[in-house]
Amino acid sequence: MNEDKMTSRLAAFRPMVTELGTALKDFQNSQSNFRIFKTVYPSSRQPQNPSSPKGNDDAPKTIFILDSSFNPPSIAHQILAQSALKKTACQNFPGPYRLLLLFATVNADKAPSAASFDQRLALMSIFAGDLLESLKQKSDEYHAVPVDIGVTTVPYYTDKSAYIEKEGQTWYPGKPKHIHLVGFDTLTRFFAAKYYQKFDPPFSALNPYFDAGHRLRVTLRPDDEYGSVDEQRAYVQRLADGEMEKDGAKREWASQVELIPPNPRVGVSSTKIRRMAKAQKWDEVQELMMPTVAEWVKSERLYDEDDRGAKMA
Template identity: 30%
Template sequence: MSHPPESPDFTDMTVAADVAFFAKALTSFVKSNAKFNVVCSVGRRHVFPPSSSSAAVPSPLMVPTRQRSQIHNLVILDSSFNPPTLAHMGMVREALQFLQKRPATQIYAGSSPSSSSSAPSADSKSTRLLLLLSVNNADKAPKPATFEERLALMLAMARDTQTVLASLSDGCIDIPIDIGLTSEPFFHNKSNVIATDPFYNHPDSFAVPGTNTTPHQYFLLGFDTLIRIFDQKYYKTASGETIPEGLPPTATPMQILLTPLMRRAHLHITTRPDSDWGDEKTQLEWVASHVDGLGGPTERWSDKILLFKSGAETGASAVSSTVAREASRAHDTARLEKLVGPAVRSWLLQRLPYEDLQQ
């Protein structure tokens, strides 16, 4: 087995330049009134020089070029990234390994009968990863880290993730990692704007008859987020919305708004055993007994939900953004090593975004 190259040392990285770049991108995004935009992309070439020579690592701080070949799978990690942790990276690694190893017929066996899209390929060459930050409150100063600081931390996480992916399967998982912004607060709207944005849509000139030009979405979520997605209080009205084909006229607001998301996506859920939602068995039973009833008789939403263990046995349950913020504020380098990737850690120790964090 070949060994991955060493991750470059970002200790001397110009943190201020990263923040300035993303501050400009954020301002432009807010002024545009756009609902979604990809800010930049990080490929493996942005992390590792092309050879063992002294070649500099190319800067990822540029508007990305849309991929010309068809993208089958779009893996989406939507988070506050405040800061991104090893738990976030673990969700990404698990999802990409799952997509690489499982046949498409197994991954997408639960597609709605009314869906006309063909099963996406599990080939990592047709996969992209999107790190997505929602800034629907961009006119307010977020605490304790600003949006531009979180975007810069997402860039650091992307670099750490490329290092991890280079160490897996002899480095076979090599995908672009995009950093994106959205003004949408709800998942069904995020899914819609991503699906209709030209960045990920396959150009018509390359389309193959009978295939879907929109990538299959693969959202990475915690169980607590899954609970919120299926909370009726977020879907009190669907006035003005077209009822999706195949749903009855009596469809509920939740069914009208969530059906497009559930037909085009899978939800990769990391279980989080706790006192509120019980153990993993209880969470599995909740999905099996509760979700399909919400979708109605024509949809099988539970087939689109994939549950995975939290990794508590490896200590992943102790990793959280809250704990990482506390370690950063305390300048606890040793603790940060167990919570965040090396580039994120380096960035946090330079920028110190959580100095004013209340104890």
């Protein structure tokens, strides 16, 4: 893309930051726990206000949910989404499909930091356009589907799905199935009993999620912290073998956890990207982000003040 076209594209997004900031304040002052702010359709890169399906045939039956702090969106997010939207991957689930990019204003593990929340929503919207462009370039291989930009106030996956179902009827009528797109590290947090201490046994908190037929699509991430591919597969086998039953897990849940072979790019560190952006190593930044997202980070100087080494939201 030439420089003038990119400059024009970025300029079109700048008024949206203020709009998203106002919408976010309204959401935070409400009693709502979930809301869709924008939708990006395959026909246009420019985010639109969300609307209800035109009829039953237009209502989504499967929602792929990419839940992240998007600080910033990277090729790791791109790979997770593209992998799920492969036509061969989707064929076992009913359509129409949608992709929900979901940002939680409260995170179970991380304190807010770096890019402001309105900028995160802008980054998500820009990322959605870049992602759809990449999918359309290989339309024989991928489904290019509407991408929703959503926000929730709750930190846990089970609560998120519950509120999407309860408060998202305007956009998602008919109780579509949810498929969360996660890395293996997230799976270990999903099945960490410490997060469900209010429940007895702890994993009884997960009953509504699995009873509704929702699923986890887990990309394996072999590394020193989480072990080899075989060790990660063995972790899920423990669920299937009943080794988590003492905490309330059910063996049959393992059939709703799909394991995807590792992709090295899924392990891209957002902290590393922020450090490189602060150091203005733009060639390296552009290798780890989609093109318009990278240019937005550069033009808005989002991480100039982010010089901490710790992992952040």
